[in-house]
Amino acid sequence: MQDATEFASPNEPLKLVLYVAGQTPKSLAAIANLQRICDENEPGKYAVEVIDLKKAPQLAREHNIVAIPTLVRQLPTPIRKIIGDLSDREKVLVHLKVGEE
Amino acid sequence: MGMAIAVSAYDNLSMDELRRRLEEAEDTLRAIREGEVDALVVRNPRREDEVFTLEGSTSYHSFMEAMDLGAAAFDDSNRLLYANKALRELLHLPDDTIDASHIAAVLDEETLVTVRGLIEAAKQTKQTAEIAVVVDSREMQLLVSAAPLQLGVTRGLAVTFTDITAKVRAASAEASERAAHSIIASANEAVVVCDTNGIITHANAAVSAIYNGNPVGEVFSDIIPLKLTDSTGLLQTEDIVSLAVSGTSVQGIEAVASQAPRVKDVLLSAAPLRVGSDKVSGCVITMVDLSQRKAAEKQQLLLMGELDHRVKNTLALVMSICKRTASTEETVQGFQAAFTGRIQALAATHNLLADRSWSSISIAEIVSAELDPFVSSAQARLKVEGIEAKVLPRAAIALGLVIHELATNAVKYGALSNETGRVQVKVTRNEGEAWLGIEWVESGGPVVHPPSKRGFGQTVITRSLQYTSNGGADLEYPPEGLRCRIRIPEEDLVAA
Numbered sequence: 001m002q003d004a005t006e007f008a009s010p011n012e013p014l015k016l017v018l019y020v021a022g023q024t025p026k027s028l029a030a031i032a033n034l035q036r037i038c039d040e041n042e043p044g045k046y047a048v049e050v051i052d053l054k055k056a057p058q059l060a061r062e063h064n065i066v067a068i069p070t071l072v073r074q075l076p077t078p079i080r081k082i083i084g085d086l087s088d089r090e091k092v093l094v095h096l097k098v099g100e101e
Numbered sequence: 102m103g104m105a106i107a108v109s110a111y112d113n114l115s116m117d118e119l120r121r122r123l124e125e126a127e128d129t130l131r132a133i134r135e136g137e138v139d140a141l142v143v144r145n146p147r148r149e150d151e152v153f154t155l156e157g158s159t160s161y162h163s164f165m166e167a168m169d170l171g172a173a174a175f176d177d178s179n180r181l182l183y184a185n186k187a188l189r190e191l192l193h194l195p196d197d198t199i200d201a202s203h204i205a206a207v208l209d210e211e212t213l214v215t216v217r218g219l220i221e222a223a224k225q226t227k228q229t230a231e232i233a234v235v236v237d238s239r240e241m242q243l244l245v246s247a248a249p250l251q252l253g254v255t256r257g258l259a260v261t262f263t264d265i266t267a268k269v270r271a272a273s274a275e276a277s278e279r280a281a282h283s284i285i286a287s288a289n290e291a292v293v294v295c296d297t298n299g300i301i302t303h304a305n306a307a308v309s310a311i312y313n314g315n316p317v318g319e320v321f322s323d324i325i326p327l328k329l330t331d332s333t334g335l336l337q338t339e340d341i342v343s344l345a346v347s348g349t350s351v352q353g354i355e356a357v358a359s360q361a362p363r364v365k366d367v368l369l370s371a372a373p374l375r376v377g378s379d380k381v382s383g384c385v386i387t388m389v390d391l392s393q394r395k396a397a398e399k400q401q402l403l404l405m406g407e408l409d410h411r412v413k414n415t416l417a418l419v420m421s422i423c424k425r426t427a428s429t430e431e432t433v434q435g436f437q438a439a440f441t442g443r444i445q446a447l448a449a450t451h452n453l454l455a456d457r458s459w460s461s462i463s464i465a466e467i468v469s470a471e472l473d474p475f476v477s478s479a480q481a482r483l484k485v486e487g488i489e490a491k492v493l494p495r496a497a498i499a500l501g502l503v504i505h506e507l508a509t510n511a512v513k514y515g516a517l518s519n520e521t522g523r524v525q526v527k528v529t530r531n532e533g534e535a536w537l538g539i540e541w542v543e544s545g546g547p548v549v550h551p552p553s554k555r556g557f558g559q560t561v562i563t564r565s566l567q568y569t570s571n572g573g574a575d576l577e578y579p580p581e582g583l584r585c586r587i588r589i590p591e592e593d594l595v596a597a
Contacts, residue, residue, distance in 0.1 A: 081125050
């Protein structure tokens with residue numbers, strides 16, 4: 001599923017990849033929670049790609065995904081992973097900021 | 102917490118990268134533990150990635166927590182990654198901050214070695230073992246299965262613990278039930294198990310001698326009505342059953358199963374059946390076959406009666422021999438010799454009969470027993486032919502006396518009184534005759550003259566076998582030698 005939501009941004013956006021597994025409750029929750037986090041922030045800060053591993057399990061290899069849902073901050077490097085349904089907003093934001101500067 | 106990373110990847114990784122991956126792995130496990138994920142990427146045996154999900158409201162984690170089976174995951178270094186609720190409860194492990202040492206603490210030294218070996222071997226292929234553990238002084242039998250588990254790039258082990266205590270106990274209960282069954286089945290006595298209503302629930306093969314058909318499901322007292330031999334009639338079969346069911350044992354009552362196909366005389370015992378608790382759940386009835394004992398008792402009674410009869414007969418015979426001998430012998434010495442000889446003749450036959458429990462004896466034996474004092478049957482002057490037929494005691498005693506008289510006479514006056522005489526004893530059986538003929542033929546002795554007066558010997562010979570019309574003996578006195586034709590009544594002959 002190339003259900004990518006592009007956010008327009010004047011700066012370099014944070015490139016995020018959310019790995020989900022079809023419509024499992026945690027996958028749906030993760031998508032919704034990520035959507036909310038993005039909405040709370042200025043548009044264009046995040047470039048989000050959602051990958052459904054149910055449809056393309058081979059894509060798990062790229063980021064060594066084991067557990068689903070997992071959010072990967074691809075850029076800026078180094079890559080960071082946040083595993084779970086992203087319901088802990090503060091924790092997500094902390095992780096996304098780490099190593100950003 | 103460490104994760105094994107594909108070996109090939111190690112070489113090119115920086116320290117930072119390693120640390121990052123380590124953190125990531127720990128986070129993955131935490132997320133799994135805490136139920137934040139509901140799908141996993143699992144590498145299948147073809148080394149392809151597959152997504153394993155649990156759809157619906159139940160997450161993978163809560164599924165693991167909800168399952169009855171105790172489950173645990175270990176990493177490559179035997180560290181405990183996860184133990185589900187069932188396992189935590191089974192082994193009384195703490196709910197959080199649980200590690201492998203908590204599981205090890207439950208196992209004794211020997212079991213620990215078993216489990217460690219199992220886990221080591223399971224890295225190659227699935228392993229199973231049974232272990233015994235004691236948790237809070239409760240002994241349990243556990244079936245431990247361990248199988249390799251590939252979580253993404255991580256290799257680990259999935260281990261399940263199944264409580265098979267009940268199953269093991271059930272198996273041992275079943276084994277003892279089987280043993281009980283085979284004991285009942287192999288018992289020689291008829292064994293019947295009844296429930297509290299007196300309905301038969303089990304019966305062994307020996308019961309078929311008492312009841313012809315399948316007794317299971319029938320009311321015991323209906324299908325095996327027993328007459329209790331020594332009772333006044335107040336005690337009936339159903340009373341025996343209800344006594345046993347109410348907890349009172351009844352032992353060794355003689356009973357007659359009048360409708361039984363084979364065994365009619367039985368020794369009846371009944372005892373309450375207690376399984377597990379003290380509560381009586383029925384009764385066990387055994388019936389020992391008394392037929393042989395009864396037959397032996399009857400035989401004994403018969404023999405005692407017979408003995409009594411014989412003793413009286415013998416005494417009467419002795420008295421008659423005494424009286425008749427006294428009336429024909431002129432001197433005391435003559436009386437003594439004749440009387441003693443006759444009593445000895447009687448005794449010789451008695452001995453033979455006693456040796457054979459008063460059954461039947463062969464004519465040859467009687468003849469040689471009576472002739473032994475005078476002449477050996479091996480000697481050429483006595484020829485005995487074809488007298489292997491057997492006779493009953495009554496005929497044996499009479500024949501013994503007849504032969505004795507003939508032999509005594511032959512020794513005194515006949516063929517055995519000189520050195521050249523001969524005696525031939527042979528059997529003749531003619532069609533249509535109701536007797537077996539025995540011919541006593543003397544030759545080579547002094548010239549015979551018929552006796553001037555009838556002596557007792559003559560009476561014994563002619564009358565001893567006359568207790569029936571088919572029996573008897575005739576004497577002839579041709580000059581060349583005495584002849585006697587003895588008739589053994591056919592009713593006293595025993596088929597060989």
